[in-house]
Amino acid sequence: MTSRAGVQKAGFCGIDFGTSNSTVAVLHGNEIVLAPVEGDHETIPSAIFFSFSEGPLFGRRAIQDYTDHEPGRLMRSLKSILGYGLFHEKTRLQKQNLALSDVLGLFLAHLKKKSEGFAGRELESAVLGRPVQFIEGDAAADRQAQDDLESVARKHGFRNIAFQYEPIAAALEYERSVRGEETVLIVDIGGGTADFSVVRVSPDRARAADRAGDILANRGIRVGGTDFDRMISLRYVMPYFGYGSTYGEKRLELPGAIFMDLTTWSRINFLYTKSALTMLRSLRHEAAERDKLDRLLHVIEHRDGHRLIGKVEHAKIALTEAKTSQIDLAEFIPDLRIPLDRKKVAAAVEPGIARIGEAILATLKDAGLKPAGIDTVFLTGGSSLMPAVQDCVSRLMGRKDLAVGDMFGAVGKGLGLDAQARFG
Numbered sequence: 001m002t003s004r005a006g007v008q009k010a011g012f013c014g015i016d017f018g019t020s021n022s023t024v025a026v027l028h029g030n031e032i033v034l035a036p037v038e039g040d041h042e043t044i045p046s047a048i049f050f051s052f053s054e055g056p057l058f059g060r061r062a063i064q065d066y067t068d069h070e071p072g073r074l075m076r077s078l079k080s081i082l083g084y085g086l087f088h089e090k091t092r093l094q095k096q097n098l099a100l101s102d103v104l105g106l107f108l109a110h111l112k113k114k115s116e117g118f119a120g121r122e123l124e125s126a127v128l129g130r131p132v133q134f135i136e137g138d139a140a141a142d143r144q145a146q147d148d149l150e151s152v153a154r155k156h157g158f159r160n161i162a163f164q165y166e167p168i169a170a171a172l173e174y175e176r177s178v179r180g181e182e183t184v185l186i187v188d189i190g191g192g193t194a195d196f197s198v199v200r201v202s203p204d205r206a207r208a209a210d211r212a213g214d215i216l217a218n219r220g221i222r223v224g225g226t227d228f229d230r231m232i233s234l235r236y237v238m239p240y241f242g243y244g245s246t247y248g249e250k251r252l253e254l255p256g257a258i259f260m261d262l263t264t265w266s267r268i269n270f271l272y273t274k275s276a277l278t279m280l281r282s283l284r285h286e287a288a289e290r291d292k293l294d295r296l297l298h299v300i301e302h303r304d305g306h307r308l309i310g311k312v313e314h315a316k317i318a319l320t321e322a323k324t325s326q327i328d329l330a331e332f333i334p335d336l337r338i339p340l341d342r343k344k345v346a347a348a349v350e351p352g353i354a355r356i357g358e359a360i361l362a363t364l365k366d367a368g369l370k371p372a373g374i375d376t377v378f379l380t381g382g383s384s385l386m387p388a389v390q391d392c393v394s395r396l397m398g399r400k401d402l403a404v405g406d407m408f409g410a411v412g413k414g415l416g417l418d419a420q421a422r423f424g
Contacts, residue, residue, distance in 0.1 A: 012423035014415025020191030025416025035115035077265035083145030125160035131193035132220025167197035169414030198367040217366035225383035268305035
């Protein structure tokens with residue numbers, strides 16, 4: 001895209017800032033493609049590692065350095081705290097106090113720089129993806145979450161900003177493959193949210209500027225892969241670290257909030273405080289199972305929380321391909337490897353799966369349709385790969401022929417198509 005004077009015009013992009021992974025779609029030649037944002041990778045884990053020896057690191061490098069026990073602080077799942085007061089609170093990182101909004105800004109600036117290098121032009125216009133609900137059941141907080149994300153994007157050089165629902169973006173990408181008119185149920189389950197849309201798509205409809213009339217229903221719930229990690233960990237891992245254990249003569253249970261924070265990606269860093277350690281050390285003398293509390297203290301003292309939940313995530317992901325896996329805790333408890341299979345995972349995550357099923361049925365009702373009225377069920381989002389999720393969708397829709405797109409790239413590409421329609 002060049003002006004008559006030969007100067008490159010500012011360009012546009014679509015940004016899928018995800019709880020677990022992020023992508024950026026740009027115009028390359030005449031095609032909307034995902035930019036390589038980490039080496040040759042078109043996806044990047046939404047992670048920042050504040051190393052004590054060098055500047056902030058991003059994505060896979062961030063996770064690897066943390067995993068290799070490099071000293072520093074790992075930050076993940078920042079999307080989960082958009083809209084909350086916590087987003088503007090400051091924390092100590094690399095000899096400076098940074099608000100979490102500043103941390104997110106560093107990540108967005110990194111995405112912008114990498115994608116501009118690939119596109120060969122400044123990117124001043126963006127369509128940002130958003131879940132149907134950032135924060136479930138709180139309209140004011142949901143608006144605040146979008147405002148927070150927009151404010152960070154503007155601060156880092158995006159002048160023209162629009163938002164699009166992530167499942168609608170996935171529908172725009174899916175539409176490129178259809179030959180006739182279809183009514184599609186989009187099931188988009190990512191790291192932090194599950195979104196559902198019923199949309200009419202066709203080659204002719206794709207040329208329309210206004211697609212509002214093609215959106216028959218939209219719903220979203222705050223259930224995603226990080227919630228599944230938490231449920232699996234609470235059921236199979238945390239009991240080894242004192243979850244459900246008691247202390248004192250009255251046999252009171254150890255504070256459950258500690259374990260909720262330790263199994264929630266976005267809250268782990270807030271356990272690393274003197275007050276949390278002081279409280280746990282004071283309970284140690286009265287603990288019925290002192291060895292378990294000692295393990296818990298060791299994790300918090302050494303800031304190993306992300307490493308611990310990462311073991312759960314790794315075992316969960318392995319079950320998308322294999323029928324069995326194991327949660328390898330030998331790093332924390334010698335020779336302990338907890339066997340896991342699809343049935344065990346399904347049992348642990350059943351509350352989340354049930355909510356997904358309820359949301360699908362409610363979305364169909366909103367659209368005035370029954371399962372038979374849906375031509376195609378299109379799955380996207382990394383957590384849609386989970387066998388328990390796919391079994392639920394197949395059962396409710398009465399079909400096994402689920403359309404599976406680019407689990408990590410469909411939303412980003414759709415956002416790029418939307419950006420092209422708005423800003424191209």
